[in-house]
Amino acid sequence: MNEAMKKHWNRVYSSKEVNNLSWYEKTPEPSIKLLSRCHINKDESILDVGAGASTFIDYLIDQGFKNIIAADISEIALNKLKERLGKEKTSSVRWIVDDITQPIHINNLEDIAVWHDRAVLHFLLEEHQQRMYLSTLKKVIKKGGYVIIAAFSLKGAKKCSGLNVKNYDQNMLAEFLGEDFSLLEYFDYTYFMPSGEQRPYIYTLFQRS
Numbered sequence: 001m002n003e004a005m006k007k008h009w010n011r012v013y014s015s016k017e018v019n020n021l022s023w024y025e026k027t028p029e030p031s032i033k034l035l036s037r038c039h040i041n042k043d044e045s046i047l048d049v050g051a052g053a054s055t056f057i058d059y060l061i062d063q064g065f066k067n068i069i070a071a072d073i074s075e076i077a078l079n080k081l082k083e084r085l086g087k088e089k090t091s092s093v094r095w096i097v098d099d100i101t102q103p104i105h106i107n108n109l110e111d112i113a114v115w116h117d118r119a120v121l122h123f124l125l126e127e128h129q130q131r132m133y134l135s136t137l138k139k140v141i142k143k144g145g146y147v148i149i150a151a152f153s154l155k156g157a158k159k160c161s162g163l164n165v166k167n168y169d170q171n172m173l174a175e176f177l178g179e180d181f182s183l184l185e186y187f188d189y190t191y192f193m194p195s196g197e198q199r200p201y202i203y204t205l206f207q208r209s
């Protein structure tokens with residue numbers, strides 16, 4: 001576990017209300033759009049990597065998905081999400097506190113049908129971190145499974161939450177995932193922060209062959 005990163009994210013989630021975070025979405029519309037393109041049934045596993053306190057989890061529960069996994073380096077983020085969901089919904093989700101760059105739990109998952117990452121990969125600046133992310137993704141995702149990755153686009157911000165980010169476009173993400181993954185769909189999306197500032201993202205959907 002990268003303790004400095006864990007500390008950073010725990011501090012961020014402790015210092016603000018979830019709906020004031022600069023990535024908060026009332027409804028995660030672009031993720032919902034890409035999920036709707038995935039041919040999966042409600043029993044299949046969906047892993048939200050770096051879920052934080054994301055409303056994507058609320059959406060998945062409300063849609064009746066039965067095998068939802070929320071993973072994050074920050075237990076404070078996940079606790080905030082649990083608080084919002086309440087006891088019953090919380091118990092329908094599998095919770096994992098883990099570091100995607102040094103995983104000890106996420107890498108034991110299997111048969112993941114959808115890997116969802118909004119605004120996590122772009123924080124991994126070191127090659128060894130990106131390599132570990134990718135090898136974990138490849139280990140846990142099933143054949144024919146889907147990968148949704150949303151990152152700051154090339155015209156997007158260079159920093160988030162005080163940390164430098166790596167900006168991406170769809171070709172860079174395709175190259176990163178490699179030839180086992182086909183790019184099914186992508187789009188640019190301008191997210192508006194609670195402050196009203198704009199944050200351009202690239203959203204991508206891949207399928208493993």
Ligand SMILES: C[S@@+](CC[C@H](N)C(=O)[O-])C[C@H]1O[C@@H](n2cnc3c(N)ncnc32)[C@H](O)[C@@H]1O
Nearest residue numbers: 009050051052054072073074099100101118119
């Ligand atoms: C910008 S937030 C996005 C949160 C969520 N995906 C969303 O869209 O609301 C980035 C999230 O990634 C998590 N994170 C950062 N580095 C991580 C790592 N190495 N392993 C797991 N989670 C990480 C943070 O704790 C934080 O919740």
